[in-house]
Amino acid sequence: EVQLVESGGDLVQPGGSLRLSCAASGFSFSLYWMMWVRQAPGRGLEWLANINEDGTKTNYVDSVKGRFTISRDNAKNSLYLQMNSLGAEDTAVYYCAGGHKVDSWGQGTLVPVSS
Amino acid sequence: QAVVTQEPSMTVSPGGTVTLTCGSSTGGVTSGQYPYWFQQKPGQAPRTLIYETSKKHTWTPARISGSLLGGKAALTLSGAQPEDEADYYCLLYYSGLWVFGGGTKLTVL
Numbered sequence: 001e002v003q004l005v006e007s008g009g010d011l012v013q014p015g016g017s018l019r020l021s022c023a024a025s026g027f028s029f030s031l032y033w034m035m036w037v038r039q040a041p042g043r044g045l046e047w048l049a050n051i052n053e054d055g056t057k058t059n060y061v062d063s064v065k066g067r068f069t070i071s072r073d074n075a076k077n078s079l080y081l082q083m084n085s086l087g088a089e090d091t092a093v094y095y096c097a098g099g100h101k102v103d104s105w106g107q108g109t110l111v112p113v114s115s
Numbered sequence: 116q117a118v119v120t121q122e123p124s125m126t127v128s129p130g131g132t133v134t135l136t137c138g139s140s141t142g143g144v145t146s147g148q149y150p151y152w153f154q155q156k157p158g159q160a161p162r163t164l165i166y167e168t169s170k171k172h173t174w175t176p177a178r179i180s181g182s183l184l185g186g187k188a189a190l191t192l193s194g195a196q197p198e199d200e201a202d203y204y205c206l207l208y209y210s211g212l213w214v215f216g217g218g219t220k221l222t223v224l
Contacts, residue, residue: 035213050213105161
């Protein structure tokens with residue numbers, strides 16, 4: 001069964017940092033681009049970043065460039081999102097997605113940013 | 116950054132047909148922007164329905180199809196079912212970056 005499972009979501013104070021993880025199983029993780037997407041409460045989906053198969057190419061939306069870093073460990077079938085300098089506007093459910101033509105989505109992990 | 120536009124809401128009668136569209140602030144949507152369509156129901160993660168304009172995953176209902184129409188990407192539901200009530204998002208590619216549309220809330224009523 002193809003599965004993506006995010007973890008690491010937690011309450012964080014403004015200005016703080018957090019690292020999200022996404023564990024992949026049931027497909028050849030190392031063969032596919034992967035991405036992170038978020039959804040603020042009551043809002044639409046926002047594409048954040050993606051990374052190529054071997055981790056050598058990354059792209060970011062302007063709103064997180066310089067603050068967030070996407071990475072992967074193919075030996076561990078895992079995707080990561082390091083988030084720094086978090087603000088209230090970063091409060092959202094964070095999803096990892098990817099696989100063959102984005103056929104897989106995780107269930108999401110909630111990151112509330114509040115003092 | 117480009118802006119991707121979708122109808123905020125649409126309503127379709129059970130058994131009816133509805134077309135949702137996805138436009139781009141940079142001009143006409145092309146196949147080179149690899150339009151994707153996603154369905155999201157309340158409290159659930161999104162699910163990919165259509166990729167590269169019109170290609171379907173194995174779970175995509177036959178009544179759902181994708182196309183380019185009048186300079187926009189389009190998602191057509193023919194013979195709408197109650198379970199089609201959901202939010203629908205398109206995603207377009209812009210030179211290494213991807214941008215979601217604001218989503219369309221589809222009501223089957």
